[in-house]
Amino acid sequence: MLSKKDTQQALQTMGELFPEAECELVHNNPFELLVAVVLSAQCTDALVNKVTPHLFAKYKEPEDYTLVPLEELxxxxxxxxxxxxxxxNLKKLSQSLIENHAGMVPKTREELEELAGVGRKTANVVTSVAFGRPAIAVDTHVERVxxxxxxxxxxxxxxxxxxTLMRKLPEEEWSASHHRLIFFGRYHCKAASPKCESCPLLEMCREGQKRLKAKVRS
Ligand code: SF4
Structure with a gap:
């Protein structure tokens, strides 16, 4: 297991590799971000970004989602x-926002998790990206890396x-680390073809070393 020090070093290296790492879901306010993150479950951010321009032009407030027939949405x-x-879920969560939060997106993870279709990961993304609260959302990239x-x-x-990530990383770096891990997993340490040969973390990565040895043997 990597020590705290090595974990922080690894995250710093990821930050140098991807200084632009941030949320890739296009949005203009917390409500649009919430909708985009709900749509992104088991779906790529790129696909969500293709749909949301039209969606956000048509549906601006939670009320718009509650009024439209389900089939049209x-x-x-x-x-x-x-x-x-x-x-x-979009219709239900919009109704909850109107009934319980005056039509606004709540700021805490606990309140967000009470909304339809919002699990811990979605709540962590929204509280962190929209409201700047420290959180680490664990998606498939964060987990794999x-x-x-x-x-x-x-x-x-x-x-x-x-x-474990929260324990090994300083709280003020949780949100940035979340984006760095996602970018590193999405563009470098990919699921099917990690770039181990050119990886700046190879020295501390047993999995990468194992993969390279297996490649040499085959
Ligand atoms: S060495 Fe390979 S497996 Fe390890 S972090 Fe780098 S790309 Fe991922």
Missing amino acids: EQDIRSIGLFRNKAK SKRLGICRWKDNVRQVEE
Whole structure:
């Protein structure tokens, strides 16, 4: 397992590799971000960004989602995976925002998690990106990179990965680290073809060393 010091060093290196790392979901306010993150479940940010310009032009407030017939909203997001469930959740969460939060997006993870279609990961993204609160949202990239590098254990579940990252990184760096891990996983330590040969973290990465040895042998 990587020590705290090595974990922080690894995150610094990722930051140097991807100084532009930030949320790639296009949005103009917390409500648009919330909608975009809900749509992004099991779907790429790039695909969500193709749908949201039209969606955000048509639906500006939570009320707009509550008033539209479900079938029409489904059609507006039909190119996104699980669009039927997501349309239902958008209508439900918009209703909750109106009834419980005066139409505003709440700022805390706990309040966000009470909304339809919003789990811990989505809540962490929104509270961090929209409101600047320290949080680490663990998605598939964050989990894979953390495990390959040995920041956490292979057998850890998503919650354990999040807790380990929070323990090993200073709180003021949680949000930036979340984006760095995502960029590093999305563009460098990819799921199917990690760039181990050119990886600046190879020296501290047992998984990368193992992969390169296996390549030499084959
Ligand atoms: S050495 Fe390979 S597996 Fe390890 S972090 Fe770098 S790209 Fe990922």
